[in-house]
Amino acid sequence: MASSSARTLDGARPLTRRSSRRGLGPRLQFLAGFLKHPVMVGSIIPSSRTLIDRMLRPVDWASCRLFVEYGPGVGTFTRPVLERLGPDAKLVTIDTNPDFTSYLQESIADPRLVAVTGSAADVEQILAERGLGKADYVLSGLPFSTLPPGMGDSIGSATARVIRPGGAFLVYQFSPKVLDFIAPVFERIERGFEWINIPPATLFWAWREPAEELAEAAE
Numbered sequence: 001m002a003s004s005s006a007r008t009l010d011g012a013r014p015l016t017r018r019s020s021r022r023g024l025g026p027r028l029q030f031l032a033g034f035l036k037h038p039v040m041v042g043s044i045i046p047s048s049r050t051l052i053d054r055m056l057r058p059v060d061w062a063s064c065r066l067f068v069e070y071g072p073g074v075g076t077f078t079r080p081v082l083e084r085l086g087p088d089a090k091l092v093t094i095d096t097n098p099d100f101t102s103y104l105q106e107s108i109a110d111p112r113l114v115a116v117t118g119s120a121a122d123v124e125q126i127l128a129e130r131g132l133g134k135a136d137y138v139l140s141g142l143p144f145s146t147l148p149p150g151m152g153d154s155i156g157s158a159t160a161r162v163i164r165p166g167g168a169f170l171v172y173q174f175s176p177k178v179l180d181f182i183a184p185v186f187e188r189i190e191r192g193f194e195w196i197n198i199p200p201a202t203l204f205w206a207w208r209e210p211a212e213e214l215a216e217a218a219e
Contacts (some may be wrong), residue, residue: 046076056170069093070120070140073100094118121154123162134164145177156181165177169206182206
């Protein structure tokens with residue numbers, strides 16, 4: 001299938017996209033996914049570029065070897081992550097909607113992308129089955145405030161276990177409810193707010209502190 005290289009800004013890696021497939025475009029695919037699984041899609045409108053850039057700003061791309069994204073949808077964050085990711089790194093996307101998984105597989109020609117249909121609560125199993133170790137960063141726009149009972153706790157705990165010390169859980173939300181699930185399992189949480197998005201979003205960077213810092217804090 002023919003492909004083309006997208007131009008990127010600020011020295012980001014060129015991202016190869018497959019030629020447009022027959023069927024829904026990204027906006028209609030996103031809308032279809034929202035209508036099919038409204039509880040699992042945070043917003044009917046994809047995130048703004050301003051929000052994306054701010055959310056990803058703290059990432060140390062030079063040392064990142066494994067990046068995980070929950071609920072990638074049609075790749076609004078997936079493509080910017082791949083543009084920044086090193087040539088030997090991997091991006092694992094996890095979505096409960098197989099239509100979104102298929103869309104990413106068919107629209108992005110990049111060997112670093114591993115698109116999986118599954119639950120974020122099973123992230124440990126998903127990575128282990130593919131011979132991948134700890135994640136450096138996990139990104140999520142899943143709407144924690146509307147997840148089924150118990151799911152938020154499961155995702156928060158599993159994510160904390162799968163991120164290496166020094167790594168972070170990057171979360172963008174339209175409700176602060178996610179704090180109930182990440183505050184008990186992450187050592188440090190930074191918070192921001194982005195107005196240039198529809199709707200405006202609250203941003204969280206939940207960090208796993210390096211082992212030596214935890215030891216010093218315990219003394």
